[in-house]
Amino acid sequence: MSSRVLENDGRTIDEIREHYEIEKALADRLRHASAEERATLYSEVYDELFQRVKHHPLVSGKEQDGRARRVASTIPFLRKFLKPDSTFLEIGPGDCALTFGVAKLVEQAYAVDVSEEIMTIAGCPENCELVISDGSDIPIKRNSVDVAYSKDLFEHLHPEDAALHLKNVIEVLSPGGVYICRTPNALSGPHDVSQFFDDNEPTGLHLKEYTTTELARVFKEAGFTKVIPYVWLKGRLIKLPLWPVVAAESVASCLPRPLCKVVTSRLPLKRVLGRVIAIK
Known part of the structure; x- marks a missing residue:
């Protein structure tokens, strides 16, 4: 069993378990920390994770080929929002x-x-x-960013810090600027390393996974004027009304958990859920 390599990861079960146990302990520190403690703890926790888990895909380089492909496919999408004089911000790069x-x-x-x-x-x-950053602040010039982008970042924030993070993004965005957020959908999770050991809720450094419905709520509460789900399909950007996505999530959430996870992790919902364009 210890020599088995997990699909799409390239590590053994023993390596995954070591990663899980270290990450879960670090995540518990963040979950139970006060807001004042979290101001420095995010950096400490992630630095310690990458120091201790040398086979972490972000450290070992095992993710490099796959990431190169994702970068190549993401840049044409971002071109839809960018101009030569734009200022771009990636959070959690x-x-x-x-x-x-x-x-x-x-x-x-x-x-x-x-x-x-x-x-x-x-x-x-x-x-x-x-x-x-300390995890929620964005220490760059206010009203200067045209396009902010994050992928697999929002779920790493403590739920109490999510609103502050969004308010800070709004502050650095120029008028009419956009924040493009991609985050794993809670209905098909967990999506962190705990997916191999826990069935329903993430216990690693995904401190909270969100549905698109929840994303729209917290983004609007933070002050974004519009939240638009989208699909990127064969080089085309398709913006969607929010209500059909909310309705689909509502129906899916009524299914037994195993079926809900299957339905929401397959096409076409997989291309929609957890992807929003928020406009200042």
């Missing part, structure tokens, strides 16, 4: 490959993360700045 790629298309790019371990990256373009 990982290895910064996407931010570096977008920097070639815009006047200024920023990459904001909580971990100095993962942000120690060579080859940063001259018009790109790497910035360390």
Whole structure:
């Protein structure tokens, strides 16, 4: 059993379990920390994770090929929102490959993360700045960003910090600026390393996974004027009304949990749920 390699991960069961146990303990520290403690704890937790779990895909480079493909497919999507004089912000950029790629298309790019371990990256373009955050603040000039983007970031925030994060994004966005957020949908989760050990709720560093319905609520409460679900299909951006997505999630949530997870993790819902464009 210990030599078995998990599909799409490239690690053994023993390595996954080690990662899970370390991440779960670190996540518990964040879950039970006060707001004041979390101001420094995000950086400490993620730095410790990447220091201790050397086989983590973001550290070992095992995710590099797959990420390169995702970056190549994401840049044409982002072009729909960008101009040569745009300012772009990626929050939670990982290895910064996407931010570096977008920097070639815009006047200024920023990459904001909580971990100095993962942000120690060579080859940063001259018009790109790497910035360390405490987990919710966005320490760059207010009203300066045209397009903010995050993928697999929102679920890592403590639920009590989500509203503050969104308010900070609104502050750095220019009038009419957009925040494109992609996050794993709660109905098909958990999606962190605990998916191999826990059936219903994430217990790793996905501190809360959201439905699109919940995303729309917290984004609007934070002050965004519009929240638009979208589909990126064969090079076309398709914006959707919110109500059919809310209705689909409502129906899916009434199904038995195993069936709900199957339905929401398959096409066409997989291309829609957890993807929103929020407009300042």
